[in-house]
Amino acid sequence: MTEGTTSTAPAEAGSDTLTRLEQEGEIAADYLEGLLDIADLDGDIDMDVEADRAAVSIISESARDLQKLVGRDGEVLEALQELTRLAVHRETGDRSRLMLDIGGFRAKKRAVLAELGAKAANEVKTSGQPVKLDPMTPFERKVVHDAIAAAGLRSESEGEEPQRFVVVLPA
Template sequence: MIKEARGFGDDIAQAQENARINLGVAPDADIQYEIISQSKKKVLGLFGGAKAEVRAFVELPDEPQKKVKMPKKDKKKKKDAAKLATDKKPAEKKKSVEVLSDEPLIDEKDLPENGKAIAAIKYLRSILENIGAKGLSFKAAEKDDNAFIQIDGEDMGVAIGRRGETLDALQYLAGLAANDAGGYFKVSLNIGDYRQKREVALKELAQKVADQVISTGRSRALEPMNPYERRIIHTAIQEIDGVVSNSVGEGVSRRVVVYSENGDMRPPRISGDRRGRDRRNGRRNDRKSNFVNSSPSREPKKDSDIPLYGKIN
C-alpha cells in the first residue's frame, strides 16, 4: 500500500519535514519526495511570494490476509479449475490498473488548451519527436487531479526502454511539466499496450515463483521493481494459497520476496557475487597466489664463502 501526503514550508527541507509529519512515519522510513514548486520570496518583503511544496510517498506493508485452509481433495479441484482458467486467460484482453476506465479517452485536439493534461502532452511530444518517434497520437482521460495519457506511434520501443524504465522516467517528467504552474496533478502514461502486457507477465511470474516456493519451501527474491509493479505482484500472491509476500530493500533496490507460509520466513541472501570470484575486486582467484612454498629460503652466497683460488682437485 502506497501512502501519499503533501507538505509546505519556507524551503524544501521544511516542506519535506512537514510532508513526513503528515505521512505519520519515522524519519528513517523509506520516503520518496517529489518537488512540486520552489519557494518564492516576496517583492520588497510585502507582495507575492509562495511557500515550497513537496509531495512525499512511502510504501507500507499490506496487512496479511488470513487464508482458509482447504482439504486436499477440494484444493486439488481448485488447482485444476485455476489451471483451466489460466489456459483461457490469454484470449482475454486485460485492462491496466493505471487506466482510468471510468473516463473516456479524449483526443488531443479536443482537450482544454490551458489544461494540465495538454501541458504534459506538449512536453512529451517535443521529447518523443526528438528521439525519432513518428506518427504520434495522444489521447487523455482526466478525473479530479489525475490524468491518464495514452500514446501511440511508430518506433516507440526506445520510449519504453528496458522493462519500462524510460516510460517511467517520461511519466515522472510529464508530471513535473503538468505541475509547472503549481499544485499537484498526477500523470500516468501508457505506450501502445505495454502496461497491459507487463501486467500479464508479472502475474505469470508471480504464479511461477509461488509454485517454486511451495515445492521447495524456500523463499525467493524477485528483481527490483517500482511501486506499481510490486503492487501487481503482491495482489497476485494474495490470491495463491500457501505463500505470502513482502517488500525488502530501499530506493531503486526495493524488491518483492515470496515466502512459504509453512517454511522459513527469513529473506534469502541477495548477492551479485559469483562462485570462484574475489568479492573485493570481482576477478577470479589466482591459484598460484595461494601456493605456499614450504622449502626454507636460502640466503645468497657471500664472497667469503667462495674459495680464493677455486676448487683444487
C-alpha cells in the same frame, strides 16, 4: 477520452475524485502532446481512470517511433512518466500518481509480471519457503504484489532502490 463511471451528484466525494483524475489526465495529455510535437513524433493520446489514478497512453501506428519513447526496458518511459507527473503537480499543486503507457509497453509488462507473481506464489505454496525475486521498479513490484495477493499469499518489498525486490511469503 476518459472512460469510466461518472456520478450525477457533483458534490459526492467519488465524483470529486473522478473530476480531479480527469483533470490530471487532461494536463498530462496536453504536456505529452507538446513533447510529441517537439520530438516530431506521431502519436495519439488516450486517457482513462484506472484503480484511483489517471492513466494516459500514447499509441501510434509506428511502433518504431514509440520505441524511442520507451527506451531500453522502459527507462525512458519511467523518466517521461516522472516529468509528466511533475507537469501535473506544477498545474494542480497536488502530487500525481498518474500512470503513463507508451505503445502498450506497460500493458505487456504487466501480463509478464502477473505471470511471474503467480509462479512465485505457486512455488511458495509448494515449498512452504519464502521466495526472493530479482530487483524491480516500483511499478513492477506493485504488479507482482497484486498477483501474489490474488493467489492468497503475502509479499513485501525489501532492500533499497534501485535494488529493491519482492519477497513472497507463505500464508
